[in-house]
Amino acid sequence: MSGWRFILSLGCFIIGILIALQFEQQEKVGFPLAAYRPVDLIRMVKDSERTRGELQTQVEQLRARLAEYEFARSGRGNISRVLLEELERARLEAGLVPVHGPGIRVILDDSKQRPRGGEDDYFYLVHDVDLNQLVNELWGSGAEAITINGQRVVANSAIRCVGPTILVNAKRLGPPYRVDAIGDPDTLAGGLKMRGGFLDAMAVSIRHGVSALMTKEENLELPAYGGPMTFHYASPLAR
Amino acid sequence: MVFLLLSLVLGVLVGILLPFHIPLVWGKYFSVALLAAIDSLLGAGKAVYEDRFDFWLFVSGFITNTFLAGLLTYAGDRLGVELYLAAIITFGVRIFQDLSILRVYLFKRFSTTGPQGVSKTRPETK
Numbered sequence: 001m002s003g004w005r006f007i008l009s010l011g012c013f014i015i016g017i018l019i020a021l022q023f024e025q026q027e028k029v030g031f032p033l034a035a036y037r038p039v040d041l042i043r044m045v046k047d048s049e050r051t052r053g054e055l056q057t058q059v060e061q062l063r064a065r066l067a068e069y070e071f072a073r074s075g076r077g078n079i080s081r082v083l084l085e086e087l088e089r090a091r092l093e094a095g096l097v098p099v100h101g102p103g104i105r106v107i108l109d110d111s112k113q114r115p116r117g118g119e120d121d122y123f124y125l126v127h128d129v130d131l132n133q134l135v136n137e138l139w140g141s142g143a144e145a146i147t148i149n150g151q152r153v154v155a156n157s158a159i160r161c162v163g164p165t166i167l168v169n170a171k172r173l174g175p176p177y178r179v180d181a182i183g184d185p186d187t188l189a190g191g192l193k194m195r196g197g198f199l200d201a202m203a204v205s206i207r208h209g210v211s212a213l214m215t216k217e218e219n220l221e222l223p224a225y226g227g228p229m230t231f232h233y234a235s236p237l238a239r
Numbered sequence: 240m241v242f243l244l245l246s247l248v249l250g251v252l253v254g255i256l257l258p259f260h261i262p263l264v265w266g267k268y269f270s271v272a273l274l275a276a277i278d279s280l281l282g283a284g285k286a287v288y289e290d291r292f293d294f295w296l297f298v299s300g301f302i303t304n305t306f307l308a309g310l311l312t313y314a315g316d317r318l319g320v321e322l323y324l325a326a327i328i329t330f331g332v333r334i335f336q337d338l339s340i341l342r343v344y345l346f347k348r349f350s351t352t353g354p355q356g357v358s359k360t361r362p363e364t365k
Contacts, residue, residue, distance in 0.1 A: 003294045004287050009246040011280045011301060016250020017257070018273045024254075025261040025269075 049172075056226050063096070095154040095225040099145050101182040103220045104189055106134060109176035111209030123208040126175055128161035130202065131168075134179055135159065137198045141191025143181040145222045149173045152225040169227045176211075185216035267316075268309045271323050274330040275308040276301060281337035288344040 036044070070084060091097050108131070111124040135153055138146055146153040151168040153159075158167065165172045181188055192198045192214060202212050261269050279301040286292040308326045315322025 004283070004292045004297075005242070007294060007297055008280065008283055008287070009242055011276065011283070011297075012243045012247040013250040013253075015273065015276050015280060016247045016252075017254035018250075018269060018276060020251045020254025021257070021259070021261050022266070022269050022273055025263070025266055 103182040113209040143183040271308040275304040
């Protein structure tokens with residue numbers, strides 16, 4: 001056994017250890033998102049959005065089936081009928097059932113004018129804060145159900161801006177934004193027209209060409225909230 | 240040859256079984272050091288076939304190359320220059336060169352119908 005065999009074997013041994021350690025580490029790190037090309041990232045987002053849509057229809061189907069089961073079970077006794085009524089009521093309050101009734105429709109759209117040279121485009125666009133304020137005013141004026149472009153606004157709905165689009169219930173929406181609210185049409189309209197109210201707040205934007213059209217409607221139909229409602233951290237406090 | 244591969248496999252096994260993980264920030268240094276080690280090893284293999292292998296030359300080369308590569312990477316990180324690329328390119332090129340030379344030697348050794356007069360690779364020195 002000559003010296004080179006021994007030392008080369010030792011070298012190989014060390015390299016083997018290094019390879020294994022390095023491999024394990026790379027496995028653990030995985031492939032960070034920042035290393036992807038934008039094209040791939042766009043594709044990934046599109047894919048996830050499609051999956052999300054599919055899952056959402058699944059959620060709706062499952063909810064419908066659950067309702068059927070509950071109905072079937074409730075056929076037995078009076079107590080369960082009472083419970084079912086209570087459940088229906090809770091569903092209505094949570095925005096999980098489609099509703100219809102009189103109300104108002106507000107359509108907000110970005111300005112058709114272009115900002116003049118050097119001018120900021122802030123007042124030419126409809127922002128998440130505008131929608132937030134509008135929804136707030138509507139709730140404050142006694143609205144009972146609100147949708148934005150068909151997305152039901154529920155207790156944990158967030159309205160926020162992501163790039164040029166607005167996310168409602170984590171669903172991307174683009175202008176024009178159609179806000180439907182069920183409630184007393186006159187009260188709702190009055191709430192928006194009130195001095196210092198929503199339309200006043202939008203005055204500057206409206207002067208820059210942003211449109212805010214309000215119409216009273218005889219019968220609006222609002223879909224149910226379709227997104228997930230999961231509670232990972234909150235659990236009911238025992239009464 | 241065989242026990243070189245065996246010790247490589249043994250090393251991989253030991254590495255997998257080691258309860259020790261490379262910290263994330265050291266990943267780059269280890270990859271460069273790994274390349275340097277592979278390069279030294281292939282260089283030594285070549286030297287063995289050329290019959291000018293020197294024990295201490297290999298040991299010192301193995302250690303200095305590995306650490307120098309790590310040091311270069313560190314310096315690059317401090318200076319904001321991706322100096323480790325230089326190490327990777329140098330070692331990568333050398334690895335390919337040494338591999339091709341080694342391949343030629345191995346071919347000559349194991350084929351009976353090699354190029355003229357070289358059926359035996361290691362010249363008799365003793």
